[in-house]
Amino acid sequence: MREPRIRLAELIASLSFAADLGMGYPMEQMLRASLVATRLAQHLRLPNEVVSDAYYIALLRHVGCTFGSWFLNVFAGGDDIAFRRRAAVVDHLDHADVGALFAYVGTLPGAKPDPTALPDLGEIWVGECEMGMSLAARLGLGSGVQRGMQLLWERWDGKGPRGNSGDDLPVSLRVARVALFAVESSALVGVDATLAALKRRAGGWFDPGIADTFVREADTLLGELPAATWDAVQDAEPQPWLWLLEQDVDRAARAIADMADLRAPFLHGHSAGVGALAERAARHLGLSDGELARIRRAANMHDIGRHGVPTGVWEKPDRLSDSEWEHVRLHPYYTERILARSPAFAALGALAGMHHERCDGSGYYRRATAGTLPMGARVIAAADAFQAMTEERPHRPARTPTDAAHELAKDMRAGHLDPDAGAAVCEAGGEVAPLIRRDWPAGLSDREVEVLRLVARGRSKREVADALTVSVNTVDTHVRHVYEKIGVSTRAGAAIFAMEHDLLRT
Ligand SMILES: [Fe+2]
């Protein structure tokens, strides 16, 4: 019997919806960018594997973009999504462009459009690239796509963060960048202004030959995109199609978990924690292996919808306003919709989308009641509540597992949580023993792992120094060694490594 397999394009296209939400774009914008990149690459008669790389790079373009959110919190007044919608098409070497962006930021409530409040863009860009590259690798994409993701912010003239230029940049990336700009910019300022900007930026940001071709052929390349975009994107993937094997679905779900948690440093490791806890609880309940797998996968992906809610809402230490609550209530809906279009992931998305529902109808977003909540949903809801309570949040410190169990018991007595599911989660939570390891990955020492954990949770070097009672210089040295050993150069890279290797869940 042949092993069941899933189109990788389905999964990546679904993740592009999360990226659309995080960028403040209409759904399917990245699908359209992928179609245009594919058309452009085919028009240039590039080899099939290059067309395929351009197709995937365009789809994945913004999956790493949430990494910079917490840096942008002050600058953009907490609305990183509004900021991103404009910033993605700004040429950072064009003063007029940058001035217009700052003027726009000045209209966002609570923003500080002051260059001194702007974080280190180089670190944000390289961080986004490291995140995108890592995600591409974990989802099973090849070295061409990974390399393209690594160099996303580089420019034809070599004035990007890493300084790669010209033909040094893969042609798939150069094609994808022009197509992405065309789609993203024309949605903001129209086609004519976009083509004028492409001409201006040819030879600077963009490959001049490819930009010229695009401008000449814009009617064909940008015009008449099919209304059934999802189907068109699935059909447009160049042969040979890429597949996800059944045995690789868990690896993909874990990568999606980590992508979801990059929304804020205090979330790092949350989704994978819910996945592990829900699975153990489901086992205590004696559920079948198939059900266990569904619960584990849905639990890992449950918070991917967080991308649609501005970072200022997640990071807020005070009481949320009614309108901020409305935002929060949407995130499980977004989770469901992000996964709904893929036949292979739709049922998991529906299960994941119930993680804030409560048996008595007091949850969100549907206010579903017990009769419509399968046991898997009840287990994930209890595991999510338990796991979140044991983690630090901006408005409260982390609780002990014992306190979390008491709180869960109250929710069970009040009828919010299913008593069997809640009890199984408490039992499973009691099994969470400190991880005792002799060998850390990449040859890290105990001290370096401590440093890595703090850095991955967004602490500044001064805060790490205070926590470990050492000097900032010592922390500097540790951080340099850690980065060298794990092969990254930004906090984003460090956070991803820490999550991927389960270093945050102890
Ligand atoms: Fe959630």
Ligand SMILES: [Fe+2]
């Ligand atoms: Fe959650």
